[in-house]
Amino acid sequence: MSPPLEKSTRLGAGAVGLLTTSIFVLDLLTPLGWADWLLYFIPLVLTLQSPRDRDSYNFAAVVTLLAALGGYFSPRDIHPAVALMNRVLGLMVMWGVTWMIVRQKQARSQLVGARAAQAQAEAGREAAVAARELAEASATGAIHRESQAARELLLSNLRLDGIVQSAMDAIITSDDRMQILLFNEAAERMFQCQAREAIGESVDRFLPARFREAHRHHVEDFGRSRVTSRKMGQLGKVMGLRGNGEEFPVEAAISHIVVEGKTFYTVILRDITERLRAEEQLRGIEERSRLALEAGQLGAWEHDVATDLVQLDARAQAIYRCGTGVSLGAMMAFVHPDDLHALQELMTSTHRPDAPDARFTSECRMQYPDGEVRWMVVRAQAFFEGEGAGLRVTRVVGTTQDVTARKRVEHLIRQSEERYRRLVAVSPYGILVIRADRVIFANDQALKLFGAVKAEEIVGRSLFDLFHQDCHDAMRERASELLGGSQVTPMVEERIVKQDGLQMDVEVSSAGFSDEEGPAILVMLRDISERKRLQDRLRKTERIAELGTVASGMAHEIGTPMNVILGRAEYLMDRVADETVKRGLQTIVAQVERITRVMNQLLAFARRKPPERGPLVLREIIENSVEMFQERLAKNRVQVEMQLDEACPKVQADADQMNQVLINLIMNAIHAMPDGGQLRIGMAQADTMVKLTVADTGCGIPPEVIVRVFDPFFTTKEFGKGTGLGLTVVKGIIEEHHGSIAAESLEGKGTTFTILLPRSA
Amino acid sequence: MAEGKPTVLVVDDDGEMRSLLRDGLWSEGYVFREAQDGDEAFLSVLRAVPDLILTEIRLAAGGVDYINRLRAIVPNCPIVVMTAFGDEKVQVDVLRAGATAYFSKPVHLAELRSCVKQLLDAGRQAATKKVVVREGVR
The missing domain is CATH 3.30.565.10 (Histidine kinase-like ATPase, C-terminal domain)
Structure with a gap:
């Protein structure tokens, strides 16, 4: 008790003593019939102010004694029996009043205590612990003041019980042997176990087996320590075990008190399964967005329009080569001068209130002081506040992505494309791309081969219109082969029909390929009509040469008989006079001469x-x-x-x-x-x-x-x-x-x- | 050489051809001897040297060698060679081997006749040789 309070109490006690003594003297001096002893009510009432209820009863006892003494020694003016009865009645009233007042006072203080405890319990676990401590303290006090009415203990227990049972958190009290003494309703729900089953059981029952030993050690360490309460789980994860065997995470606070050498542990538990799950989800979301930023090599930034300050994350800082919390202008210091204006325009355009939620995606270059130029894609969105005319942009959130590598690849692809385009353009081969039997591409050489002037004359047409009918079956076969998986078909000779209807021999090689739009066939054509002509001519020449060789071999065999024919005709001609016969013989001679000429030509050819x-x-x-x-x-x-x-x-x-x-x-x-x-x-x-x-x-x-x-x-x-x-x-x-x-x-x-x-x- | 009438040796493996030559030149009043191949012709020449030899060269035991050997034993006798569709190379070889004249079959009788006549006349007048080269029918 604090000294000032003690002092006032002492002063009060002195006053009461003085007053009581004065009343006693007065009572002694006055005749028995005077009811001045009733003045004892005044000090009695004063003692009721004492915080200790016992004081009132003690004083009442003193007053009874004094009233008895006063009655005995006072001058008798009335019959002593009457005076005794008066005094007994008066004291009974005095006792009754004292009892009632003390009772009332106690009830009031109980009511106040219960309300406070209730509020504390609702305020949360910490408050509950405090309330619990308070309750324990008062319980402890009650134990220490056993001499005071056991009723107070009961009341305290009731009060505590109310707190304990109505608490949102599970509250379990155990003794130093870990046997459960208290198990509230929240604990019943949490552990899915009735209190009557739990009480007397070991705490171990509600712990997963693997934690039991460690838990015991922790609790004992804690019991030995001078700390009276502590949050559990500081030394590791705390898990509970439900009646159905399910494990769940808990948050726990433990406190202990020592009563008559026995240690009691009270644990307040909260099932944090849901909270952990929510936390896990949140972490998942955060992690995902972090990964997305990471994977996309995205630097994120946020521009506060009011302050014109930009917050940049590490990657964005690296991209813009500035710190965080800088002005927009500072952030854009290294944007390529050619792109800066456009980017600023875009940024400003998002501010316009007539287009709330404005966003943009833009490419720009960064030009760093070392001369390096990198390509960025900037995406940004503005956020607005207010309504109607009061709509104002508050911040612009954006990401910046370094796409230099992609740009480089795109450039390479474009280059490669350009190369192939040129190759296709200058190719001596006519090149067609066919999809679903239709021409979707034809190079210049192909147009030339088909005698077309514009691509439209060929592109879009069926392949079968362009090739001679005789080739169609073979073409279908090859097309199905190519689309069926074979990569390249051997070179074949086919005949195309030109725009003017003329036919031309071509050499065709084809290859199948697939792109996003599906399978297609690449066809390469070469005009072989000239080669064909040469081949034909060669064949003819060979034939003549062969004929010459044959003729040469036959010459001797023919020569002599021919000579006989010729000679005989000439011989006869000299010997006939008949003109008809002569003419016939002349014909023979002429024919032999003709054969001779042919033979000589042939031989000349053969003998070259x-x-x-x-x-x-x-x-x-x-x-x-x-x-x-x-x-x-x-x-x-x-x-x-x-x-x-x-x-x-x-x-x-x-x-x-x-x-x-x-x-x-x-x-x-x-x-x-x-x-x-x-x-x-x-x-x-x-x-x-x-x-x-x-x-x-x-x-x-x-x-x-x-x-x-x-x-x-x-x-x-x-x-x-x-x-x-x-x-x-x-x-x-x-x-x-x-x-x-x-x-x-x-x-x-x-x-x-x-x-x-x-x-x- | 027989009295008045010159002797002509006709060498050919074809009987019809020999027959034609005999008939074709008969009117000139020559004496004919015949042979079917090189060996026969050789024997015939060894027995008696003719005034003119009219011979094919594509014969058994024939060819350019045959003309060579023939020329060796009859240095002054005109040798007229005929061969079916002979080419220039054959002509050159044959003339170098000693042939006096060359004809490519088929040959006009008239041409042959005049050539033979010319050669025999020349042989009769003097021993001077005259190389006559004739083409066959053109």
Whole structure:
């Protein structure tokens, strides 16, 4: 008790003593009949102010004694029996009043205590612990003052019980042997165990087995310590065990008191399963957003519009190379000057109240002082407060992502694309991309192959429109093969139909591939019509050569019989006079001569020696050849006009073969001009070639014939005159020399053969 | 050499051809001897040297060698060679081997006749040789 309180109490006690003594003296001095002893009520009432209820009763006892003494010694003016009865009645009243007042006082203090405890219990666990301590303290006090009424203990217990049972948290009290003495309703719910089952059991029952030993140690340590209460779990996780075997996390506070050498532990527990779950979820969300920022390499920032300060996270600080809590201007210090304005505009645009929740995504570059330039993607959203006209932007939240690597990859992809685009553009192959039998892409070369001018003429059309009908089955087969998984099909020859309806032989190779839009086929085409033509020609030439070889082998076998026929016809002709027979014999002779010519041509072809090509002055050959025909030219009244360029370079050719070519051409010219004409022979340089022209002013060759003049065994000459091999041989020779020959003719005007021969190096 | 009439040795493996030559040149009044192959011709020449030898070279025991050997034993007798569709190379080889004239079959009788006549006349007048080269039918 504090000294001031003690002092006042002492003062009160002194006053009461003085007053009581005065009343006693007065009572002694006054006659028995006077009821001045009733003045004892005054000090009695004063003692009722004492905090100790016992004082009142003690004083009442003193007053009874004094009243008895006073009655005994007072001068008797009335009958002592009457006075005794008065005094007994008065004292009984006094006792009654004292009892009532004390009772009332106690009830009031109980009521106040219960209310406070209730409030504390509701205030929370800490308060409950305090209340509990308070209750325990009062209980302890009660124990110590056992001499005071046991009723108080009972009341205290009731009060405590009320607190304990109404508490939201589980409260368990155990003794030092860990046997449960108290188990409240919240504990019943929490552990799913009735109090009557729990009381007397060991605390272990509500602990998972693995914690039991440690728990015991902790509790004993705690009991020995001088701390009276502590939050549990500071030394590790605390788990509870429900009646159904389920474990759950708890938050616990423990307190202990020692009563008569026995330690009592009181534990207040709260089931934090839900809270942990919520915390876990929150952590999960935080972790996810952190991971998202991390994975996206996103720097996050928040601009407070009112203060113009920006808070940046670590990555954003690294990106903007500034600290956090800087102004927007400072944050954008290293934004590339070219992008800065646009970015600022965007930032400002989000502030406009007519477009709340404005957000933007923008790319910009950062240009750091070291010259490094990096690409960023900035996404931001503005947040507003207020209503209607009062709507104001409060903050802009954004992320900034370094996309330099992506940009770089995009650039590389673009480059690569560009490369392939060019490759496709300049490819000598026609390239088509086909999806679902339709052309979705065609390069320039493909357009050229198909004779198209615009891509639209090809793109979008069915593949089957573009290829010849005969190829369709094979194409379908290949398409299904490619779409079925085979990567590349072997090269095949097919025939396309050009825009103008003409057909063209192409070589086709195709490959299957798949992209986002599904499987497709890449087709590469090459014009092989020229190669085909060459192959055809080669085949023909080979055929003639073969024929020549056969003819050569047959020559001897044929020669003698032919000679016999010829000779016999001539022999007979000299011996018959009959004209009819003579004519018949002449026919025989002519026919043998014809066969002989054919055979000689064939043999000439077959016996060709390998040409010995070297630098050759073509002019000399021409002049020699013309010289050989001088007589026949004159006979046929053919004038020769030669325009031979003196400066013309030598050609790379075989002299004999050139001779043969000229002889054939001059012979043809003579035959074309049976009634005379002009033979023009020209020679001049044409680029890397030497051009030789042999022209006549003869009858000319009709167009349908001129295309066939180089075909073997094709002749227009009258029966018996031509072999049909002359121009074939000429063409063969020229082509062997890597030259070319062409024939042009105008009917009635004449024919011109133009030969191009490579000049010698 | 027989009195007045020159002797011509005709060598060919084809009977019809020999027959034709005999008939074709008959009118000139020559004396004909025949052989079917090189060996036979050789024997015939060894027995009696003719005034002219008209021979194919694609024969059994024939070829350019055959002309060589023949020329060795008859240095002054004109040798006229005929062969079916012979080419220039054969012609050159044959003439170098000693043949006097060369014809490629089929040959016109008239041409042959005039050549033979010319050679025999020349042989009769002098021992001077004249090389006559003729092409066959063109």
